[in-house]
Amino acid sequence: MELEFIKLTSHQFEELVFACEQTSHEISCFFDKQTGDVEMLGDYIETDPELKERIEEEFGERYIRVPKIESWQSFEDMEEFTETVQEKKMQNSLERALRGGKGVFRRFKDTLSGDRNLLEQWYKFKDQRNRERVLRLFEEEFIKLIIE
Template sequence: MEQDENFYFIAGYTEGGFPYGTTWKEYEAEQRGESRKMAADGGEPMRELKLTKQQLQEIVDAYDMYVEGIESFLNIETGEVVTLRTFDRDEEDEELSDIIEEGFNEIYFRLPKRESDEGYADMMDFAATIEDKKLHSMLMNILSGGKKIFRRFKDALSSDSKELERYYQFVEEQNRKRVSDWLESIPELILE
């Protein structure tokens, strides 16, 4: 059996002299039971999805944005996020709706939306990281109840632009984690 630093098994060589076969990465994945060819439960072919940074950002942005009458879907074959109007549909929306319905939970997966309890949990977790005792106390007081908690929390943070920017980065990272968990929960999908 022939091997090199790139290939666990060299099946042959192209006319140009380049090897082909099973790479070390493919071999190691197979050894860990991560077959890239078949789903564990149904034997259906799995789809590999390689997301660019821009595509991942689009998914995170769609996750974080709630607009009534707009639903977002991920096409797991292309990594594209498509949006569908649920009110006042035109002909293009109707066509897209039919395409999504035909491939729903096979090709098109509805993107989850960030829930308000997740936003509240993010504010609580972030407030716990504030070292300035006065600002920490103010934020905890806001989080203890009342109206417009989200707005008041951001208004209080705006007194310190560095903390406000750190908060936005914190929320972005939390959203990325939630989106990554959601992507990993799609059984038909292997993320690269």
């Protein structure tokens, strides 16, 4: 299969990354290869019936499903970020937050919320990881995104 090159503005790319984070059982996101736009469909989203029909008719050619960033990938990001934390007390607190199943994402964020700078570093780290992940996911679909 031949690699397809698609140019996106930085705003379109950020919308695409956001869509990858939001895709769930209730929300399906589709990437329009012609315009670079993301379309969301779901039970609780008001959608133009013509858009839904167009996506169904042109799925695979013009539209592709936006890949989902899985929770296990986000968990790995939290683990890797924790390893970068210099202050040992905070690093230990984050390691404790990562143990024990349910509520791990909330505990991790709550632990970070006491340190505004560290919380900001986490968001930058997570955003960068998700941007890289989206580029890789699209390359797996033989699409090279070029951000302008």
